[in-house]
Amino acid sequence: MSPATLPPVLIVGLGxxxxxxxxxxxxxxxxxxxxxxxQETLDRALELGAVQGGSLELTREVPDARxxxxxxxxxxxxxxxxxxxxxxxxxxxxxxxxSSKQEVVAAMNALPRGIAAIGGHPMAxxxxxGINAADSRLFEGATWVLTKTERSDAAxxxxxxxxxxxxxxxxxxxEPEEHDDAVAAISHLPLLAAAALVLAAEGSRSxxxxxxxxxxxxxxxxxxxxxxxxxxxxxxxxxxALHEAATLFDTHLTSLLDAAHTGDKPRLQHLLSQAASxxxxxxxxxx
Amino acid sequence: MSPATLPPVLIVGLGxxxxxxxxxxxxxxxxxxxxxxxQETLDRALELGAVQGGSLELTREVPDARxxxxxxxxxxxxxxxxxxxxxxxxxxxxxxxxSSKQEVVAAMNALPRGIAAIGGHPMAxxxxxGINAADSRLFEGATWVLTKTERSDAAxxxxxxxxxxxxxxxxxxxEPEEHDDAVAAISHLPLLAAAALVLAAEGSRSxxxxxxxxxxxxxxxxxxxxxxxxxxxxxxxxxxALHEAATLFDTHLTSLLDAAHTGDKPRLQHLLSQAASxxxxxxxxxx
Numbered sequence: 001m002s003p004a005t006l007p008p009v010l011i012v013g014l015g016x017x018x019x020x021x022x023x024x025x026x027x028x029x030x031x032x033x034x035x036x037x038x039q040e041t042l043d044r045a046l047e048l049g050a051v052q053g054g055s056l057e058l059t060r061e062v063p064d065a066r067x068x069x070x071x072x073x074x075x076x077x078x079x080x081x082x083x084x085x086x087x088x089x090x091x092x093x094x095x096x097x098x099s100s101k102q103e104v105v106a107a108m109n110a111l112p113r114g115i116a117a118i119g120g121h122p123m124a125x126x127x128x129x130g131i132n133a134a135d136s137r138l139f140e141g142a143t144w145v146l147t148k149t150e151r152s153d154a155a156x157x158x159x160x161x162x163x164x165x166x167x168x169x170x171x172x173x174x175e176p177e178e179h180d181d182a183v184a185a186i187s188h189l190p191l192l193a194a195a196a197l198v199l200a201a202e203g204s205r206s207x208x209x210x211x212x213x214x215x216x217x218x219x220x221x222x223x224x225x226x227x228x229x230x231x232x233x234x235x236x237x238x239x240x241a242l243h244e245a246a247t248l249f250d251t252h253l254t255s256l257l258d259a260a261h262t263g264d265k266p267r268l269q270h271l272l273s274q275a276a277s278x279x280x281x282x283x284x285x286x287x
Numbered sequence: 288m289s290p291a292t293l294p295p296v297l298i299v300g301l302g303x304x305x306x307x308x309x310x311x312x313x314x315x316x317x318x319x320x321x322x323x324x325x326q327e328t329l330d331r332a333l334e335l336g337a338v339q340g341g342s343l344e345l346t347r348e349v350p351d352a353r354x355x356x357x358x359x360x361x362x363x364x365x366x367x368x369x370x371x372x373x374x375x376x377x378x379x380x381x382x383x384x385x386s387s388k389q390e391v392v393a394a395m396n397a398l399p400r401g402i403a404a405i406g407g408h409p410m411a412x413x414x415x416x417g418i419n420a421a422d423s424r425l426f427e428g429a430t431w432v433l434t435k436t437e438r439s440d441a442a443x444x445x446x447x448x449x450x451x452x453x454x455x456x457x458x459x460x461x462e463p464e465e466h467d468d469a470v471a472a473i474s475h476l477p478l479l480a481a482a483a484l485v486l487a488a489e490g491s492r493s494x495x496x497x498x499x500x501x502x503x504x505x506x507x508x509x510x511x512x513x514x515x516x517x518x519x520x521x522x523x524x525x526x527x528a529l530h531e532a533a534t535l536f537d538t539h540l541t542s543l544l545d546a547a548h549t550g551d552k553p554r555l556q557h558l559l560s561q562a563a564s565x566x567x568x569x570x571x572x573x574x
Contacts, residue, residue: 075552123499123501124501124502125502125503142501143498143499143501145499172498174495178495179495179499181495181496182495182496182498182499183499185484185487185488185496186488186496186499186500186501186503186504187503187504189484189487190484190503190504190507190508191503192540192543192544192547193480193484193507193540194507194562195539195543195558195559195562195563196536196537196539196540196543196562197472197476197477197480197536198562198565198566199535199539199558199561199562199565200472200476200532200535200536200538200539201472201473201532202561202565203535203539208461208465208466208468208469209468209469209472209473210569211430211459211469212410212430212432212466212469212470212473213473213569214410214411214429214430214473215411215412216412216473216474216477216478216509216510217473217474217477218570219506219507219509219510220477220480220481220506220507220508220509220510221477221507221562221566222503222506222507223503223506223507224559224562224563224566225563225566225567225570226563227563228556228557228559228560228563229556231555231556231559232552232555232556232559233552235543235544235546235547235555236547236550236552236555239547239548239550242544242547243544243548245487245488246540246544248486248487248490249483249484249487250483251487252482252483252486252487252490253479253480253483253533256479256482256483256522257479257529257530257533259522260479260522260523260526260529261526261530263523263526265362265519265520265523268518268519268522268523269515269516269518269519270515271482271486272482272511272515272518272519273515274486274489275481275482275483275485275486275508275511276482276511276512276513276514276515278485278486278489279485279508279511279512280512282497282500283505283512
């Protein structure tokens with residue numbers, strides 16, 4: 001499917017992700033409308049050129065839509081998907097941008113027959129949220145996870161692959177469970193750990209903490225600066241996988257702390273070497 | 288004290304920190320010699336212009352030195368400082384670049400009378416290690432912590448302030464205990480947590496982990512890519528403060544995970560908001 005064959009797109013939720021998709025699609029000449037919660041956001045999206053039109057109500061936009069991308073925090077997205085599924089004409093394609101997939105896919109499986117649905121997760125973001133942070137190049141080179149549902153067919157799969165490709169991303173088909181296990185380890189647990197590091201530093205008795213914190217602490221806590229509602233939703237909708245990742249993490253952190261406490265330098269160095277070389281294999285020396 | 292009044296400097300340990308200081312001092316026309324473990328490193332430091340000369344033996348360099356910066360992993364630095372203190376002429380000034388200060392200061396307090404010593408910790412770094420990563424601008428705008436010892440006097444304090452300033456850093460006098468509590472929270476615990484995140488991701492059953500890991504995981508685990516020996520030494524020499532920071536961290540992480548597990552969205556959102564706004568107050572929206 002070439003970009004030209006992508007039907008007009010309705011984006012529900014015009015934050016960083018929705019806004020960035022809108023900007024990109026408009027650059028490619030694809031028709032885009034939007035639905036969002038506040039008039040202010042809609043006005044701004046129009047002004048930036050992320051949408052050509054839209055409204056604050058699903059009922060006004062969904063019936064005419066052909067391809068709908070829901071890009072809101074996960075729990076909200078599930079609610080919006082469900083409502084949109086009721087309002088949409090048969091043959092409409094629904095997809096999402098949520099960072100956990102099992103609960104989303106379950107909701108998609110419950111959509112009326114005749115509605116097509118594909119789960120999606122563009123693996124890109126930045127710490128700034130909202131339409132003003134939207135960037136048409138946000139997804140360039142990123143992986144855009146796609147998951148089939150009981151409502152998927154060849155046409156909806158092709159349309160969602162095209163959507164990802166038009167945005168500059170690489171589509172990757174993954175099972176929802178596998179996806180959720182992976183993002184628990186590389187995204188959801190790191191987010192909670194980063195938040196806990198900030199809260200622990202804040203609780204430290206030394207005021208000096210904030211005076212001394214430099215680039216290392218800035219980098220490690222960057223993901224803790226994101227939108228709290230988005231963070232809460234991803235943890236809430238991926239709790240079992242998150243719990244499993246946290247247990248593994250706790251085992252490793254305890255080993256490291258124990259080695260430090262007992263003065264076991266060889267063991268500490270071994271564990272840190274393992275981590276450093278694993279990370280280096282992945283990202284190279286720099287980066 | 289103006290840069291011109293800084294005596295010739297002997298740098299012991301020509302890795303990222305020692306090499307970067309050497310390059311900077313040489314740019315300012317200050318005489319620099321070096322001591323390092325391998326001929327290869329010494330040759331490279333000469334080639335890069337980080338030192339004008341040097342050798343592999345403290346005994347050959349220390350007796351003629353006036354200001355000595357020891358820039359090795361913490362436990363090694365303590366050993367080198369102690370040896371250098373025995374070899375040095377009275378009036379020689381010793382300082383270090385270690386990221387924990389209480390054990391270093393204790394070793395400095397035990398130096399022979401007549402030797403002057405000031406603890407130091409330039410709060411800068413990058414994940415690449417070694418002389419080849421040295422950069423004369425590494426310390427620009429960074430805080431350079433200085434701590435007094437029982438061997439400090441006005442002249443050594445002034446010399447170390449000048450050393451920091453010449454490197455482009457802002458000297459900041461801090462008590463060793465206070466320093467160590469702060470760096471446990473913002474540097475040592477984050478390093479171990481980042482290593483544990485990498486190890487947990489590695490242990491996850493999904494191979495997909497490494498395929499999906501993107502900029503967020505890259506940022507949060509960056510400090511886990513550093514030199515294992517340096518990491519081990521900082522944890523080993525700051526274990527009590529590290530333990531305290533880890534306890535606080537565990538409390539916060541457990542609260543976050545519990546809120547996710549019990550579906551307590553308001554609480555989860557509250558905790559994430561606290562972390563996000565604290566971080567934003569510190570680093571601003573971006574960064």
